Amino acid sequence: xxxxxxxxxxxxxxxxxxxxxxxxxxxxxxxxxxxxxxxxxxxxxxxxxxxxxxxxxxxxxxxxxxxxxxxxxxxxxxxxxxxxxxxxxxxxxxxxxxxxxxxxxxxxxxxxxxxxxxxxxxxxxxxxxxxxxxxxxxxxxxxxxxxxxxxxxxxxxxxxxxxxxxxxxxxxxx
Numbered sequence: 796x797x798x799x800x801x802x803x804x805x806x807x808x809x810x811x812x813x814x815x816x817x818x819x820x821x822x823x824x825x826x827x828x829x830x831x832x833x834x835x836x837x838x839x840x841x842x843x844x845x846x847x848x849x850x851x852x853x854x855x856x857x858x859x860x861x862x863x864x865x866x867x868x869x870x871x872x873x874x875x876x877x878x879x880x881x882x883x884x885x886x887x888x889x890x891x892x893x894x895x896x897x898x899x900x901x902x903x904x905x906x907x908x909x910x911x912x913x914x915x916x917x918x919x920x921x922x923x924x925x926x927x928x929x930x931x932x933x934x935x936x937x938x939x940x941x942x943x944x945x946x947x948x949x950x951x952x953x954x955x956x957x958x959x960x961x962x963x964x965x966x967x968x969x
Contacts, residue, residue, distance in 0.1 A: 801835060801944030804926075808951045811886070816924045817843045817939045819849045825937070829921070830888035833879065835859050835906065838895035841952075842925060846893060852894055855881035855890075859902055879914075887916035896926040898950060901934025 796805045807816075833855040834843025840856065847854035857878040879886050892910070897903055901923055910917055923937035928945045942948075963969075 797944075797946060802946050803949060804942065804946040805949045806951055807957070811841075811925075812845070813952055814939050816849075817846045818842065818923055818925060818937060819846055820839050821939065822850075827921060828889065829891045829919075831855050831881065831883065831886055832893055833857055833881075833886060833910075835892070835894040835902065839893040840925075841892040842895060846891070846923070852891075853882050855879050855883075855886050857906065859906060861902060872883055873907060875909060885916055886914060887918075889913065889919040890917050890921075892922045894921060894922070894924050895950070897922075897924050897931040897933050897938070898928050898934050900931035903935065904933045920930045 797803070798805075809845075829850075829852065831853050832843050832847045832850070834840050834857070836856050836904070843854055843856075846852075857879045859874065861873040869895045892903070892907065894903060901925070907920055907922065910920055919937040924935045926940050926942055926948060927935060927938040927940070929941070929943040930945045
């Protein structure tokens, strides 16, 4: 649900999963065949996992981090992991890079450039996201929703960002 001022988008679990399914349809309808899904942790892990299951392809994981300041709401320096975790040894062939959104586009652009220059066994790379913001300088190959007002997206699992074990103990009276 987009707020009236267009500054916040609140997404339920059902909406989130529906959007990932629509992303799968877009990828499938393109006719592109790929070998591996590479998700960017953390935002791309959930859609990457679902797409891996739908397409029955191995899931590789690369950690990136840029949202640290102000409780994860301000983009800072981009850190990209040196290694990719994959069940198939080295990542190779046609790879679908998955993240949750193209915000500024900086992360996706940087990761794609790094993969193109440092991972020669990758023969083709395409990118997929749920949301693309109007301010993004990067255009993913596959996207479900274009957000021209650049809202802050409140994803359903963000409640865990501020939940701590002590609060769970109190909640569940353990």
